[in-house]
Amino acid sequence: MESELKIRLETVNFFYGKQQALKDISFEVYKNKVTAVIGPSGCGKSTLIRLFNRMNELIPNTRLEGKIRLDRQNIYEPQVDVVELRRRVGMVFQKPNPFPKSIFENVSYGLAVNGIKDRDYLAEKVERSLKDAALWKEVSGRLYKSALALSGGQQQRLCIARALAVEPEVILFDEPCSALDPTATLKIEELIQRLKEKYTIIIVTHNMQQAARISDQTAFLMLGELIEYDLTNKIFTSPSKKITEDYITGRFG
Amino acid sequence: MKMNKSLDQKIGFSLIFSMMLITLFFLGSLVYFIAVRGAGIISWQFLTDVPREAMTKGGVAPAIVGTFYLMLGSVLVALPLGVACAIYLCEYSPKKTIVNLIRISINNLAGVPSVVFGLFGLAVFVKFFGFGVSILSGCLTLGIMVLPNIISASQEALIAVPQSHREASLALGATQWQTIKKVVLPGSLPGILTGVILSIGRVAGETAPILFTAGTFYMRGFPKSPLSETMVLPYHIYALMTEGVHPEFQVKIAYGCAFILLILVLLVSSFAIILRQQQRSRYGI
Ligand SMILES: Nc1ncnc2c1ncn2[C@@H]1O[C@H](COP(=O)(O)OP(=O)(O)O)[C@@H](O)[C@H]1O
Ligand SMILES: [Mg+2]
Numbered sequence: 329m330e331s332e333l334k335i336r337l338e339t340v341n342f343f344y345g346k347q348q349a350l351k352d353i354s355f356e357v358y359k360n361k362v363t364a365v366i367g368p369s370g371c372g373k374s375t376l377i378r379l380f381n382r383m384n385e386l387i388p389n390t391r392l393e394g395k396i397r398l399d400r401q402n403i404y405e406p407q408v409d410v411v412e413l414r415r416r417v418g419m420v421f422q423k424p425n426p427f428p429k430s431i432f433e434n435v436s437y438g439l440a441v442n443g444i445k446d447r448d449y450l451a452e453k454v455e456r457s458l459k460d461a462a463l464w465k466e467v468s469g470r471l472y473k474s475a476l477a478l479s480g481g482q483q484q485r486l487c488i489a490r491a492l493a494v495e496p497e498v499i500l501f502d503e504p505c506s507a508l509d510p511t512a513t514l515k516i517e518e519l520i521q522r523l524k525e526k527y528t529i530i531i532v533t534h535n536m537q538q539a540a541r542i543s544d545q546t547a548f549l550m551l552g553e554l555i556e557y558d559l560t561n562k563i564f565t566s567p568s569k570k571i572t573e574d575y576i577t578g579r580f581g
Numbered sequence: 582m583k584m585n586k587s588l589d590q591k592i593g594f595s596l597i598f599s600m601m602l603i604t605l606f607f608l609g610s611l612v613y614f615i616a617v618r619g620a621g622i623i624s625w626q627f628l629t630d631v632p633r634e635a636m637t638k639g640g641v642a643p644a645i646v647g648t649f650y651l652m653l654g655s656v657l658v659a660l661p662l663g664v665a666c667a668i669y670l671c672e673y674s675p676k677k678t679i680v681n682l683i684r685i686s687i688n689n690l691a692g693v694p695s696v697v698f699g700l701f702g703l704a705v706f707v708k709f710f711g712f713g714v715s716i717l718s719g720c721l722t723l724g725i726m727v728l729p730n731i732i733s734a735s736q737e738a739l740i741a742v743p744q745s746h747r748e749a750s751l752a753l754g755a756t757q758w759q760t761i762k763k764v765v766l767p768g769s770l771p772g773i774l775t776g777v778i779l780s781i782g783r784v785a786g787e788t789a790p791i792l793f794t795a796g797t798f799y800m801r802g803f804p805k806s807p808l809s810e811t812m813v814l815p816y817h818i819y820a821l822m823t824e825g826v827h828p829e830f831q832v833k834i835a836y837g838c839a840f841i842l843l844i845l846v847l848l849v850s851s852f853a854i855i856l857r858q859q860q861r862s863r864y865g866i
Contacts, residue, residue, distance in 0.1 A: 381752060415754035425745035427764055438753035441763070487749070494754060 331358035334498065334528045335380060340394035342375055344387070348552060349375045353394075355547060355557045357498075362520060362529045364543035364560065366536060368575070372552045373532040374422075377500045380530065381417040382410050398498070415442065418496035422503045424483035426475035426490075431458075431467050434475045434486055438494035453493055461489035462519050481512025488519065499523065501531040505538065517542050536576050540564045548572050612843065619840030622833050628841075631801055632812075638830075641838055643800045645845065647811030648785055650804065651719050651795065652849055655784045656777055658724025663731030664766075664773060670732075671739040672761055691729035696789035698726040703793040717807040719795025726790055727780035734776020738769035767860075774857040778850045785846045788815040798824070814842045 335357035342350040349372045357363045365373045378384045379396055382403065395402045403413055415438070426434050433440075435454040444450060454471070458464040463485040467478070475486055484504055491499055501520070505513040520529060520542055533539050539546055539560065546563040548556045556563060556572045567573045626640050633639030670680055702722030712718045742765050750760040788796075797810045798820035804811040821835040 383748065383752065386748070386751070411754050411756055414752055419752040421745060421748065421752075423745060425743070425749045427746055427749065428768060437750070437763070438755075441750075441753065441755040441759045490749075490753065 331361060333357075334359040334399065335530075336395075336397045336400075337379075338395040338397070340379065340392070340396060342372075342379065342384070342393075343391040344375075345389045350379075351552045353554045355554060357528065357530060358545065359528050360524055360526075361544040362524050362531060362542055363545040363547065364539035365530065365532045365547045365549060366534065366539050366575075367549035367555075369534060371549045373534075373549055374502050376549065377419075377502060377530055377532055380498065380500055381414045381419055383419065385410070415494050416496055417498045417500065418491035418494065419500040420484070420487050420491055420502070420504050423507050424480055424487050426478070426483050426486050428474065428476055430472045431475050431478075431486060432471040435489050435493050437490060442494065454489075457489040457493040458486075460492050460523070461485045462515060463489055479512070481508050481515060484508060484512070484516060485519065488516075488523075492523075496527065498528045498530065501529065503532050503534065505533070505535070513538075536564075536578070548575065550575070615836065615839050615843060618833075619836035619838070622837035623840065627837060631803075632799065641812070641814070641817060641834065641841070643803050644812035644814045644817040644838065645841060646803055647716070647795075648814045648842065648845060649849075650716050650811065651723060651791065651813060652781050652784050652845075654716060654720030654807075655723035655727060656781060658720055659727050659731045659780060660773075660777060662724070663728050663776070664735050666728075666732050667735035667739055668761060668765075671736055672757070672765065687729045687732050691733070694789075695726060695787050696792075698722055699790040699793050701725075702790060707794055713808060714793070714795060714797070714810045715808045716795055716804055716811050719791045719811070719813075720807075722790045722794045723784045723787065726787070727783055730780050730783070731773075731776045734779070735769065735773045738772025738776075739765060741772060742768040770860050771857045774853050774860070778853045778857075781849050781853065782846050785842060785849075786815055788819055791816060814838050814845070818842075 333356055337354050337356075340350055340353045341348060353376065365376060367373055375384065379392065380398070380403075384390055384392070392404060396404060398413070398417065401408065427437065429437075432451075432454055435457050436450045439450060439453060455464060455468075458467060463482060466482060467486075475483065478486060484507075488499075488504075505516050508516065517538065520531065523529060524544075531539075531543065543560045546558065546560040547554060548563065548567075550571070556567060556569050558568070562568075563572065564576060567576065624640075628640060628645065629642050630640030631643055632641065666683075670683060699722065702718055702725075706712050706718035706721045707714055710718075712721075746764050746768065747760055750764045751757070755763070791813055795811055796813050796816040798812065798816055800810075800812045818835045818838045821831040821838070825831050
């Protein structure tokens with residue numbers, strides 16, 4: 329089964345000041361697949377995926393070595409427009425973080441900042457995105473009410489809708505279910521399964537079952553190093569490293 | 582043991598409660614005395630007429646108008662400058678040492694006695710820029726005086742906006758400037774307005790900074806332009822209590838002015854409070 333390459337990391341090292349958070353990481357992310365990043369907390373999962381939309385740049389005194397390519401283009405080259413990059417690579421955060429604005433304003437935010445003013449187009453796009461995020465039925469009657477009145481799970485799906493509205497190519501999820509109850513978690517997982525038809529998805533999780541359930545590829549990270557990267561099936565049935573097996577069978581971490 | 586703990590708590594609560602009562606008592610008696618002594622003289626003429634017969638008759642309308650102009654004008658001066666400065670310090674965060682240096686200067690500025698601002702205003706706005714003793718000079722002087730308050734209030738309000746909102750905005754492809762305009766500023770507006778409310782109170786009450794920059798204690802008419810001098814309530818109170826030869830009339834008028842000053846501050850502040858409340862409740866910040 330041949331898969332198209334979407335993102336490629338070439339010997340990436342990342343430093344917070346003098347502390348090295350990622351060591352010599354190389355791997356490839358395939359188009360229209362769900363790639364899970366697992367590992368004990370503090371191993372560098374968030375740091376790794378925040379490289380793909382250059383969010384780590386917001387933290388002072390950080391340094392990156394190596395190349396990260398999106399469709400062959402090194403996204404850290406000076407001529408790359410970071411604003412445009414972040415439109416192509418969306419992100420859903422660990423804690424739902426809707427703006428203290430209406431549901432409509434939340435979903436249309438990314439379009440509005442890209443200069444789109446046409447009310448009809450915006451309305452259509454908001455509806456489409458909310459439907460894709462499986463939230464439309466629950467909120468269609470109160471689009472102009474505050475997003476903060478939604479439940480945690482709804483807020484997270486709103487954040488997904490908000491990310492979908494700008495039509496990204498890749499969506500990064502950083503432990504999107506860690507603040508949610510099991511029912512809400514299930515909804516998000518189903519959603520991610522469907523989203524991969526249109527998008528390339530990278531999801532950080534420290535829930536092993538979740539990784540096994542929803543991902544095609546799994547990367548296992550420890551202490552900033554990529555221990556093993558393979559088909560999810562392979563990782564969870566016959567990992568090639570002892571340490572991977574120990575981790576996924578819950579012998580530590 | 583348990584007994585002791587709940588007794589301890591009871592004592593603590595009663596202490597705090599009595600302190601609160603004492604505070605309320607002082608505040609209440611202030612408003613009560615000013616109202617009792619000042620409310621009697623308030624009449625339509627007092628509110629709308631100019632002073633007559635060596636300040637013993639007529640009204641204090643020019644002072645009310647002048648105070649209102651100064652409150653409004655100084656906020657117009659201080660608000661954009663203060664918010665811009667706070668944004669620079671919080672959002673663009675240049676080098677730590679520069680930020681700290683500016684912070685220390687601002688805090689020191691907040692401690693400078695108001696009469697010093699008056700002298701500064703006289704030297705710079707009245708003389709150097711040639712605005713003369715005028716509403717404009719007064720607004721600029723008072724605006725600079727309350728700048729530190731506005732800056733600190735704005736800084737606190739900006740810091741209180743969750744980092745996750747900034748990240749969400751940037752991750753959607755917004756520029757930093759768009760993020761500030763659409764997410765950070767709206768989120769911090771209630772806090773900024775609190776700073777404005779406090780500043781309005783200070784501006785309305787200060788006499789020293791306007792003595793040499795804007796105020797005159799006697800006017801037959803109303804100020805005509807931003808470049809004309811003006812009567813103001815606090816200065817008028819001061820003049821009524823220290824000058825003139827008819828204390829039997831003047832003291833009453835002074836209390837009347839104090840009462841109006843209280844009401845005026847209350848009115849303008851409640852406007853800002855309503856604005857703040859609207860912002861807060863709009864989306865439940
Ligand atoms: N802003 C930061 N400044 C300094 N060190 C950080 C920062 N964020 C993360 N780190 C460090 O980098 C390492 C990896 O963190 P992170 O990527 O958040 O791990 P994970 O998401 O796997 O829990 C940790 O040792 C953490 O302490
Ligand atoms: Mg993390």
